[in-house]
Amino acid sequence: MTPVMFSSTTKLSFDEALAAAREGIIIRASAGALIRARDGEELDSLLAAAADLRDRLKGRRIGYSKKVFIPLTNLCRDYCGYCTFRKDPGQPGARTMKPDEVLAVAEAGARLGCKEALFSLGDRPEAVFPEMREDLSALGHRTTLGYLGEMCQRVLSETGLLPHVNPGLMGRRDLEALRAVSPSMGLMLESNSTRLLLPGMPHDNAPDKPPALRIKTIEEAGRLKIPFTTGILVGIGETLDERVDSLFVIRELHERYGHIQEVIIQNFRAKPDIPMRDHPEPDFAEHARTIAVARLILWDINVQVPPNLSDENYPALLRTGMNDWGGISPLTKDFINPEKPWPQIESLSRATAGRGFELVERLSVYPEFVKQVEFLDPRLADRVLRMAEEEGYARIN
Numbered sequence: 001m002t003p004v005m006f007s008s009t010t011k012l013s014f015d016e017a018l019a020a021a022r023e024g025i026i027i028r029a030s031a032g033a034l035i036r037a038r039d040g041e042e043l044d045s046l047l048a049a050a051a052d053l054r055d056r057l058k059g060r061r062i063g064y065s066k067k068v069f070i071p072l073t074n075l076c077r078d079y080c081g082y083c084t085f086r087k088d089p090g091q092p093g094a095r096t097m098k099p100d101e102v103l104a105v106a107e108a109g110a111r112l113g114c115k116e117a118l119f120s121l122g123d124r125p126e127a128v129f130p131e132m133r134e135d136l137s138a139l140g141h142r143t144t145l146g147y148l149g150e151m152c153q154r155v156l157s158e159t160g161l162l163p164h165v166n167p168g169l170m171g172r173r174d175l176e177a178l179r180a181v182s183p184s185m186g187l188m189l190e191s192n193s194t195r196l197l198l199p200g201m202p203h204d205n206a207p208d209k210p211p212a213l214r215i216k217t218i219e220e221a222g223r224l225k226i227p228f229t230t231g232i233l234v235g236i237g238e239t240l241d242e243r244v245d246s247l248f249v250i251r252e253l254h255e256r257y258g259h260i261q262e263v264i265i266q267n268f269r270a271k272p273d274i275p276m277r278d279h280p281e282p283d284f285a286e287h288a289r290t291i292a293v294a295r296l297i298l299w300d301i302n303v304q305v306p307p308n309l310s311d312e313n314y315p316a317l318l319r320t321g322m323n324d325w326g327g328i329s330p331l332t333k334d335f336i337n338p339e340k341p342w343p344q345i346e347s348l349s350r351a352t353a354g355r356g357f358e359l360v361e362r363l364s365v366y367p368e369f370v371k372q373v374e375f376l377d378p379r380l381a382d383r384v385l386r387m388a389e390e391e392g393y394a395r396i397n
Contacts, residue, residue: 014042021296022049031244031319038293039285050292053239057300058323062352063362066162067116067327068109068128068343071335072097072148075132076122076168081202081275082236082268085229085336086122089131096135101153105332106159112330115387115394116364117161119148119182120335123168123208145174152181162384164229164327164364167206170217183380184261184364186229187217192249195243202236202276220280222257224379227369227376231264231304234290235282242261243290247297259365261376262302262324265291269311269337284313288320302366306347308340315351321380325352325359367392 012020014037017030018321057153061074073096087094092108106117114358125132126144145167152163163182172179178185192211196203201345203209221228244265247263267287270277287310295303304324307314318336326344343351345359352359365384369375370392376384 003064006120014038015314018045018049022052024299026296028248030178031247031293031297032034032241035244035289036326037289038363041383043285043289047288047319048134049323050169050295051319053295053299053301053325054321058302060357061316061323061360062357063302063324063360063366063393064348065116065327065362066112066347067164067329067330067364067365068105069327069332069335070102070105070119070151072102072119072121072151072157073125073144073336074122074134075125075127075129077128077201078123078168078206080126080206080209081204082233082271082279083336084271084274084338085120089129096132099139099151099154100136100266103154103158106155107359109275109331110159111397112163114329114331115162115361116327117155117159117163118247118327118364119150119152119163119165119167121160121167122139131213136324145178147168150182152178154382156181156383162364162387166229169213170220172224173218175217175221179224179226180379183193183376183384184229184369185221188231188233188264188266188324189214189218189223189234189250190231190233191242192246193238195242196237202309207366217254218250218260219257222253224261225257227261227321227365228259229262229264229304230260231262231266232290233268234287235268235280237274237279237331244293244297245296246257251297251299251301254298256290259299261369262304263294263298264304264306264326265294265322266306269309269340271339284316288317291317291320291322302368306334306337306370307358308342309337311340314343315355318352318355324362327364361396362393363387382391 012033014033017033046329074087165182168188224385303322304326305317305322307325334377349359372390
């Protein structure tokens with residue numbers, strides 16, 4: 001069944017909205033009603049509908065990627081209110097990894113059976129920090145993205161891991177260059193709300209966070225047929241309607257280009273060293289509502305939820321319609337949320353099985369894209385296919 005999408009300003013009750021969603025009809029008005037589901041019977045019904053849709057479209061397999069996390073540089077020109085990753089030059093912990101450090105992490109991960117090297121880095125630090133320009137020059141590069149490309153190529157050729165890059169905004173030339181060395185990429189939309197750019201809001205000093213700029217990168221990746229990860233941050237100050245709107249933006253991008261391989265529904269967690277340290281976190285029910293509505297809006301797109309950000313409650317997220325736990329590392333910490341360790345893969349498998357699901361390892365490229373040759377650069381297609389089993393999941397040696 002293909003979902004029916006249409007415009008409407010009709011105000012719907014929760015029951016009307018849920019009945020329409022079960023038939024594949026979801027509009028902004030109905031999604032707005034669903035994301036306001038009351039605790040108890042309404043919430044249970046919403047979760048059941050999302051889980052049923054997941055089971056019909058995705059089955060009872062829950063994916064994850066066995067990875068190493070490589071924070072190439074944590075220097076960044078953006079100052080987001082919720083970020084503990086970014087640093088200025090000279091701050092404690094500020095660093096740009098050297099090639100031998102990158103390769104040492106990737107090689108160690110390969111020995112442990114990892115198949116993905118997740119590169120995360122700050123947005124265009126060379127634009128504002130002369131120290132970064134000097135470091136890049138010493139490394140033989142003018143831009144951080146140029147250095148990233150070299151490191152992806154070396155990781156590919158010297159360790160066999162598949163790079164997946166999250167480098168912030170990218171133009172067409174950047175995307176084209178990285179497509180040859182990274183079979184998948186990502187950029188969180190975070191929110192389509194321009195209100196979050198206002199003074200005192202999370203993005204008021206973040207030149208790379210205007211939604212139009214991020215949408216432009218995601219759209220350009222679609223034109224180039226790059227398997228792409230995006231997502232939203234839940235609870236950073238957006239309204240429920242803005243949250244719904246962000247999900248529809250992602251859905252509409254995928255309808256045009258077919259390249260969104262996963263959408264992360266990431267809940268805000270407060271940290272003592274961020275400007276938003278006193279900002280309230282979304283509770284479990286609010287996060288669950290958002291994931292369920294994401295499933296109903298996004299239909300057959302993979303919906304990922306990081307287990308480490310829900311502490312010991314994470315197995316209950318399987319009720320929401322999600323179908324992927326994201327990248328899990330047996331070696332490196334989550335440098336974006338360092339205080340929240342990933343569960344061990346063995347315990348993740350047990351917890352998933354305990355809810356009646358099977359945990360399966362995938363590549364950084366999701367199974368739906370592995371055999372679609374137009375979504376893989378010819379220089380990478382054979383390598384990806386060799387690493388995948390018949391159904392497109394990771395081949396376990």
